[in-house]
Amino acid sequence: MEAVRGSNQVKGFRAGDWKMEELKARKIAKGFAEGEVLRSEQAISFFGGVNADNGVVVEKDHPLEGKSISGKILVFPNCKGSTVGSYVLYQLKKKGIAPKAMIAKETDAIVAVGAIISEIPMVDHVEGGGYDRLKDGMKVKVEADEGKIVLL
Amino acid sequence: MELTKEQQEMLEGKKGNAVRKSMEILCALGEIYGAKKMIPVSSVQVAGVSYDNLDDAGLEYLAELAQDGRVRVLTTLNPAGMDLMEWKKLGISDEFASKQLEVVEAFSRMGIITSCTCTPYLIGNLPRFGESVAWSESSAVTFCNSVIGAKTNREGGPSALAAALTGFTPEYGMHLEENRQAVVEVKVKTKLKGTLAFGALGEAIGKKIGDKIPLITGVKEASLEELKSLSASIATYGGTAMFYIKGITPSRTKRPQEKIEVTKDDLKAAMKEMTDDGEEVDLVGLGCPHASIREIAKVAELLRGRKVKAEFWICTARTTKELADRMGYTKAIEDTGAKIAADTCMVVAPIKSKFKVMATDSAKGCYYGRGKNKFKTKIGSVEKCIEAAVTGKWKP
Numbered sequence: 306m307e308a309v310r311g312s313n314q315v316k317g318f319r320a321g322d323w324k325m326e327e328l329k330a331r332k333i334a335k336g337f338a339e340g341e342v343l344r345s346e347q348a349i350s351f352f353g354g355v356n357a358d359n360g361v362v363v364e365k366d367h368p369l370e371g372k373s374i375s376g377k378i379l380v381f382p383n384c385k386g387s388t389v390g391s392y393v394l395y396q397l398k399k400k401g402i403a404p405k406a407m408i409a410k411e412t413d414a415i416v417a418v419g420a421i422i423s424e425i426p427m428v429d430h431v432e433g434g435g436y437d438r439l440k441d442g443m444k445v446k447v448e449a450d451e452g453k454i455v456l457l
Numbered sequence: 458m459e460l461t462k463e464q465q466e467m468l469e470g471k472k473g474n475a476v477r478k479s480m481e482i483l484c485a486l487g488e489i490y491g492a493k494k495m496i497p498v499s500s501v502q503v504a505g506v507s508y509d510n511l512d513d514a515g516l517e518y519l520a521e522l523a524q525d526g527r528v529r530v531l532t533t534l535n536p537a538g539m540d541l542m543e544w545k546k547l548g549i550s551d552e553f554a555s556k557q558l559e560v561v562e563a564f565s566r567m568g569i570i571t572s573c574t575c576t577p578y579l580i581g582n583l584p585r586f587g588e589s590v591a592w593s594e595s596s597a598v599t600f601c602n603s604v605i606g607a608k609t610n611r612e613g614g615p616s617a618l619a620a621a622l623t624g625f626t627p628e629y630g631m632h633l634e635e636n637r638q639a640v641v642e643v644k645v646k647t648k649l650k651g652t653l654a655f656g657a658l659g660e661a662i663g664k665k666i667g668d669k670i671p672l673i674t675g676v677k678e679a680s681l682e683e684l685k686s687l688s689a690s691i692a693t694y695g696g697t698a699m700f701y702i703k704g705i706t707p708s709r710t711k712r713p714q715e716k717i718e719v720t721k722d723d724l725k726a727a728m729k730e731m732t733d734d735g736e737e738v739d740l741v742g743l744g745c746p747h748a749s750i751r752e753i754a755k756v757a758e759l760l761r762g763r764k765v766k767a768e769f770w771i772c773t774a775r776t777t778k779e780l781a782d783r784m785g786y787t788k789a790i791e792d793t794g795a796k797i798a799a800d801t802c803m804v805v806a807p808i809k810s811k812f813k814v815m816a817t818d819s820a821k822g823c824y825y826g827r828g829k830n831k832f833k834t835k836i837g838s839v840e841k842c843i844e845a846a847v848t849g850k851w852k853p
Contacts, residue, residue, distance in 0.1 A: 333485055357514065389510045391615050396514025417485050418615045422478065422518060 328435035328454040330408070333417050336426035338405040339446040339457070342439050343377035345369050351390035351419065360402040378447060379404035380439045384416035394419035406447035408454065410436050428452060458487045458627065459494050467623055475526025475567075479619035486616060487627030496628045500531040500584050501621040502577045503569060504593035505614025507538035507805035508557040516556065519563040522618065528568040529624035533577040535594050535614075536747070536772075537561055538807055541573065541800045547770070553807055569621065573800035574774035576685065576747045578605060581776075586707055589632050591620035595696075596689035596746045596821065602699035604684050606707040608632050611698050631698050639672035639701050639710040647721040649676060652686035652752075653728075653838050656820035659687045660727040661719050663695025672701045672710055679705050682749055689746050690820035731823040733814070733833035740812035740832070741765075741795075741846040742803035743839060744772030745819035750780050752839075753797070757786035759843050760793045766849035768812065769795035772802040795846065804829065816845040 346368050349355070354364035360375035375397070384390065394416070397403035406426040409416065420427035426449040431439070435454070439445065446455040460468065468484060470477040483495065505511060511519075538557050539549040549557075565571050572580050575594050584590050584607035592598050593612040601607050610630045612620070620626045630636055643662055649655060662671055671691075679687070679702060691697055701710050743756060748771055756771055771790060773781070778799040781787045787797055798806075803815065804825040815826045816835040823834040835851045845851050 331488075333489070335481075352510075357512065389505065389515070389614075391613060392505070392511055392515040392518060395518050396512060399514060399517060412489055414486055414489070414613055414616060417489055418482050418613060421482050421485055422615060 326456045328438070328456070329432040330428035330435070330452050330454055331430040332449045332452045333409075333412050333429055334420035334425060334427040335450050336406070336424060337446065337448045337450065338378065338426050340376065340378045340405040340444070342380050342441055342443045342445055343369070343372065343374060344439060344441045345379070345381040348383045348385040349381050350385045351393040351416070355393060355397075357393050357396045358400075360397055374404045375402040377404050378406045378408065378445055380408045382410040384409070384413055390415045391419035391422060394425060395423045398423035398425060406449070408436070408439060408447065428454065458484060458492055460484075461495070464495055464625065473525040475522040475524065475622050478522070479526070479622040482616055482619040483623060483625060483627055487629065490627065490629040492627035492629040494628055495625040496589050496632060497624055498530055498591045498620050498626050499588045500533075500582050500590045501528070501617050502533050502535065502582060502592035502594055502597055503564070503614060503617045503621060504535040506535045506560060506564070506573065507807075508553060508560050509538045509805060509807040511560060516560050516563070518615075519560060522622070523563040523566040526567050526622045528621040530621060531582060532569045532621040533572040533574070533580070533582040534564055534569055535573070536575055536801050536805050537573045538805055539801050540798050541775075546796055547798055547801070547806065548811070549807065567622070572774060572776075574747050575802070576749075576774060579747070579749060579777065580774050589626065591617050591626045593617040595692035596685070598698055599692040599700065600685060600688040602631060602637070603688060603701065603706050608637070609698075637699060637708065637710070638670065639713050640669045641666050641671050641715040641717060642713050643671045643673045644716065644718045645673060645675035646718055647724060649683075651838060652682050653818050653836065654724065655679065655683040655687040656690040656818070656836075657724045657727040658719065659690025660694045660731070660820045661723040663691045663693065663697070664727075665717055665719070666695060666697075668696035668698070670697055670699050670701070672703065672713055674703045676702050676705065682752055685746050685749070686819065693821040693824045727820070728836055731820060731834055731836040733835065735814060735833060736850050738767050738814050738816045738835060738845045738849060738851050740803070740815040741767050741769040741842050742772065742815055742817045742819070742822055742826075743770070743842060744798075745802055745804060745817065745822035747802065748773040748777065750777050753777065753781045753786050753790075754784070755839065756843070757781070757789040759840065760795060761789045763793050763847050765794040765846040767816075767846045769846040770798040770803055771795065772798045775799045816842045816851060818842055
C-alpha cells in the first residue's frame with residue numbers, strides 16, 4: 306500500500322475510513338512510544354560509542370557522530386561491541402535521556418537485554434521491506450506489544 | 458516459546474520484580490534465537506563486576522535486582538576492579554573502592570558467591586560433563602564447553618544473572634548437540650609447550666577461523682594451565698565458544714571436511730604481532746586467566762631473593778592466594794616488591810594509560826592491554842616476564 310496518508314484521495318477508501326499505515330514487526334521489549342525517527346545506516350556500539358552522560362554518539366566517523374539519540378525513535382541495523390552496552394542503555398534511561406523506542410533490522414543479545422532492563426520499547430524484523438521506509442525525521446508510533454509500527 | 462506454569466508465573470511477576478525482569482530477558486533471548494523451551498541450569502558465572510565497566514548505571518541496576526532477587530543455583534562472580542582487601546597497594550582510589558565494594562555487596566545480597574575470579578572451575582564451581590550451565594566470561598565459557606564438557610552459551614553479564622535468579626536458560630546454541638560439532642580440523646605441525654605457546658596457538662587459530670568450532674589435532678600433551686591459556690586466547694581472538702583437542706578433551710565430534718594447518722611460523726607471527734617495539738617495560742602482569750596455585754609456586758621459586766623494578770602483578774583468586782599465603786609463596790613474591798593481586802586482574806582494574814608498556818605471558822592480556830588500557834605490550838614466557846620485571850627492560 307503506497308500513499309495511504311491523506312487517504313481520502315486514495316481509491317477504495319471512503320471518508321471516515323481513514324487509516325494510518327502500519328508496519329508489522331517482532332516485539333523485543335514491551336511498551337509503546339511516539340516520536341521522530343533518527344536513522345543510522347551503521348551499527349551502533351552503546352559502550353564506548355555513545356556518551357552515557359548526554360546520549361550523543363561519539364564514535365569517530367560514525368554517521369550519527371555528534372547527534373543525540375535522546376528522545377528519538379532510534380532506527381539502526383544492529384548493535385556491536387561489549388556486553389556492557391546493555392548497562393549504558395539503562396544509564397541513559399535512568400537519566401531520562403534514552404531513545405523513546407528502538408527499531409533494529411537485527412537484534413543481538415546486548416541490545417535486547419539493554420532494552421528490556423531499561424524498559425525501552427523495541428521491535429525488529431520489520432516485515433515487507435518496511436525497515437527501508439523508516440526515514441530520518443519521520444513521525445512514527447511504536448507499539449511493541451502488538452508488534453507494530455504506525456506511520457503518522 | 459513454551460513455558461511451564463512456574464516459568465509463566467515468573468514472567469507475570471508472581472515471584473517478584475527481579476525474577477520477572479530476568480524471565481523477560483530470557484524469553485526475549487529465547488525468541489530471538491528460536492528456543493522452544495527453557496532448561497534448568499546447575500550453575501552460573503556472572504561477569505560485569507568491575508566498577509570501571511559498570512559505572513553508576515550498572516550499579517543501580519544491580520541494586521534494583523538485589524531488592525528482591527535471590528539466586529536459585531550455585532553462582533560465582535568474575536573479577537572486580539580491585540583487590541577487595543588490599544586495593545591501596547594497587548594504587549586504587551578510595552572513591553573507586555567504595556563504589557566497587559557497593560557493587561560486590563549488591564551481588565552478595567543476591568546470594569552470589571563473591572569469588573571474583575575468571576577461573577570458577579578452580580575454586581569450586583566445577584559442573585560435571587554434559588550439564589547445562591549459564592556462564593559469562595569468554596575464557597571460562599570456552600574452558601567449560603571444551604575441557605569440562607558442560608554446556609553453555611557465551612552469556613553476557615545481565616543474561617547470566619537472569620539465569621541465576623530464575624534457575625533457567627533458553628535452550629538454543631551450545632545447549633543443542635547439533636551446534637557443538639567441530640566444523641574445521643586444525644592440524645598443529647609443531648610441538649607446543651607452556652602457557653605462552655598455547656596462548657599463541659589460540660590467537661593463530663582464532664584469527665584463521667573466527668568463531669567456528671575447531672577439532673585440533675597433533676597436540677599430544679596439555680596441562681590444566683595450558684588449556685586455560687588456550688581457552689582465553691581462542692575466545693578473545695576468534696570468538697568461539699568451544700574447541701576439541703583429539704585425545705585430550707572429553708566430548709566427541711565428527712571429523713570435519715574442512716582442514717587447515719598451524720605451523721611454527723604461524724605461532725611466531727602471532728607472538729610477533731603481540732609484541733610492540735621498544736625496550737622499557739613498566740608493568741608486568743601474570744595470571745590472565747587467574748593463576749593456579751602451581752603457577753604461583755613457580756613464580757615464587759623464580760623470584761625468591763630478587764628485587765623487581767617494574768610494577769609486577771600476579772593475578773589470582775582469593776582462595777588461591779590464601780593457599781599461597783600458607784605455603785610462604787606470597788611472602789617470597791612480595792618481598793621482591795612484586796604484588797599478588799587477588800579478586801582482580803590487569804584487564805578489569807582501572808589502570809587505563811597508567812602504564813606505558815605491559816609485559817605478560819597472556820595473549821588475552823595483550824588484546825585488552827592494548828584495546829582497553831592503551832598500553833604497548835610484550836609477550837613472552839613467565840621466565841622472560843620475570844626478567845623484565847627485575848630489569849625493567851625487555852630482551853628480544
